[in-house]
Amino acid sequence: MESELIAYLRRRLPSHPMLRLGIGDDAAVLRRAGADDCVLTVDLLTDHVDFELAEVDPRRVGRKALAVNLSDLAAMAAEPLAGVVALVLPRQGGMELAVALYEGLLPLAEQYGVAIAGGDTNSWDGPLAVSVTLVGKVTPAGPLVRGGALPGDRIVVTGAFGGSILGHHLDFEPRVAEALTLAEAYELHAGIDVSDGLSIDLAHLAEESGCGATIEIEAVPLADAAFRLVDRLGDGSTPWEHALSDGEDFELILAVPPEEADRMLAEQPLDVPLTSIGRFVEEPGLWQRDARGARRPLVARGYQHEFE
Amino acid sequence: MESELIAYLRRRLPSHPMLRLGIGDDAAVLRRAGADDCVLTVDLLTDHVDFELAEVDPRRVGRKALAVNLSDLAAMAAEPLAGVVALVLPRQGGMELAVALYEGLLPLAEQYGVAIAGGDTNSWDGPLAVSVTLVGKVTPAGPLVRGGALPGDRIVVTGAFGGSILGHHLDFEPRVAEALTLAEAYELHAGIDVSDGLSIDLAHLAEESGCGATIEIEAVPLADAAFRLVDRLGDGSTPWEHALSDGEDFELILAVPPEEADRMLAEQPLDVPLTSIGRFVEEPGLWQRDARGARRPLVARGYQHEFE
Numbered sequence: 001m002e003s004e005l006i007a008y009l010r011r012r013l014p015s016h017p018m019l020r021l022g023i024g025d026d027a028a029v030l031r032r033a034g035a036d037d038c039v040l041t042v043d044l045l046t047d048h049v050d051f052e053l054a055e056v057d058p059r060r061v062g063r064k065a066l067a068v069n070l071s072d073l074a075a076m077a078a079e080p081l082a083g084v085v086a087l088v089l090p091r092q093g094g095m096e097l098a099v100a101l102y103e104g105l106l107p108l109a110e111q112y113g114v115a116i117a118g119g120d121t122n123s124w125d126g127p128l129a130v131s132v133t134l135v136g137k138v139t140p141a142g143p144l145v146r147g148g149a150l151p152g153d154r155i156v157v158t159g160a161f162g163g164s165i166l167g168h169h170l171d172f173e174p175r176v177a178e179a180l181t182l183a184e185a186y187e188l189h190a191g192i193d194v195s196d197g198l199s200i201d202l203a204h205l206a207e208e209s210g211c212g213a214t215i216e217i218e219a220v221p222l223a224d225a226a227f228r229l230v231d232r233l234g235d236g237s238t239p240w241e242h243a244l245s246d247g248e249d250f251e252l253i254l255a256v257p258p259e260e261a262d263r264m265l266a267e268q269p270l271d272v273p274l275t276s277i278g279r280f281v282e283e284p285g286l287w288q289r290d291a292r293g294a295r296r297p298l299v300a301r302g303y304q305h306e307f308e
Numbered sequence: 309m310e311s312e313l314i315a316y317l318r319r320r321l322p323s324h325p326m327l328r329l330g331i332g333d334d335a336a337v338l339r340r341a342g343a344d345d346c347v348l349t350v351d352l353l354t355d356h357v358d359f360e361l362a363e364v365d366p367r368r369v370g371r372k373a374l375a376v377n378l379s380d381l382a383a384m385a386a387e388p389l390a391g392v393v394a395l396v397l398p399r400q401g402g403m404e405l406a407v408a409l410y411e412g413l414l415p416l417a418e419q420y421g422v423a424i425a426g427g428d429t430n431s432w433d434g435p436l437a438v439s440v441t442l443v444g445k446v447t448p449a450g451p452l453v454r455g456g457a458l459p460g461d462r463i464v465v466t467g468a469f470g471g472s473i474l475g476h477h478l479d480f481e482p483r484v485a486e487a488l489t490l491a492e493a494y495e496l497h498a499g500i501d502v503s504d505g506l507s508i509d510l511a512h513l514a515e516e517s518g519c520g521a522t523i524e525i526e527a528v529p530l531a532d533a534a535f536r537l538v539d540r541l542g543d544g545s546t547p548w549e550h551a552l553s554d555g556e557d558f559e560l561i562l563a564v565p566p567e568e569a570d571r572m573l574a575e576q577p578l579d580v581p582l583t584s585i586g587r588f589v590e591e592p593g594l595w596q597r598d599a600r601g602a603r604r605p606l607v608a609r610g611y612q613h614e615f616e
Binding site: 002005006012013016019022023027030032035041043044045048081082084085086089090091093094095098099106110115116120122123124127129131133135137306308 | 312321333335346349352390394398399414427431616
């Protein structure tokens, strides 16, 4: 399972003087004498897992392949600089597909000032795989890591959650500008982007910080899509369940000291709403508190790559 | 076809102030104010194309995934710094496979001082794909590009060619140290590593330089494996044909001014032999000259990813 492999890599990967931050965060941070810290991140998307090529415009797939990496840089409050693209194309229709992927990716690259510097193009008798690697730089506020949350910090999120599968997972706006604005104007202790699911990514952040987190369930902002998905599924699931576990919202979860959080929430400096959905606590684990104040454990749910 | 896609990208990719060198070389070169130029390269390998997982130790595959990227940095005369690894694993046996890949990759990373900074691990119901992205830095001599060869320059190669499929394509030593030694001690006009095939990669270099190249066929150093492959195939092919077109030798082709080439060939500063196999000429195209001095066109052959 993915988490087991990460545990193996944490034990196995040697430390290196250049690695300010290695495996286990949204991106790695490289330190070099006489240069700004450099942030490096890679994501690889595949047909039938991250998208269904038969059902979507491949331009949206190309856009997503870059956007998920931009979201990783946003989670580090890093500024995107440049990237490379590696493709494995099916042999039939590969040329047209490759062009469509780039026609979806390049406008987003331009929007965020990312120099697409090169790549590697392969073909095989198999489904599409797209890998994008981005280089970014940290701002004077430093990288926003997962491990800095303190008990008492507020859990502040951008945007709304749930039902991403209805389209948001392809068309979301990575929170790059938002992260840079917040990192400049406020003291942030920690951050992560929601790729696997609000509850599981919050659990990741809390665990990296050596603390726990309590969510006020009623405070979680629900996306319209969460309601639409409930209607469509008709399986008795609730919008809250989707908001907590659906994944690919690509919103930010931030750990913000209480007074900073109060100021941030009052000022609402972004176009997208900022909401406090709870707080970090000393006791490890994930907790939920309902409107009557009762606290009980919350099982973190979300997407994990399964393999044996 | 791969070359068509590269042509499309060259037209389509916008210029960017940070891009000192973009698509079309062995790696991209990024320029940032106040920092050394940074080199970025990615390669994605897949089962049944770049290796046959059923037939080889996966540690050799993991090693190769890093080694091909190191070879790209060698072709730029750049020093490797750090890398990230993206995997798509088959669901069955994925964990064991991932560990074996890393156990093959990490000793090579250590050997070359590469900080493995992170990665992305995915799974699917499909074959293995491995992507490695490396960051490097150029030396004071600057990046060794494809486009700098001048008519009259000698074509100097490291090592020997042909028959790589018999094992060398998995176990080759990337010519990183060799490239750095040569770039420091001699004036080099251009360079490329032989991934697709000696003749086709030489043609790439000549084309980028706006000139042609004439190979003295008898001067091409033949690997033992080229002879063994001829014996094994028994199809009437010759060792020279394999040396010119087999691909994955991962040796260097260099364009060296004549006097520098004479000095380099006399001094033989490397553990691996340096050989002059011809010269760059004004007339575009690839040419061969046999022992009797007759010149005729040489068809560049090698591996190209085919897709339509």
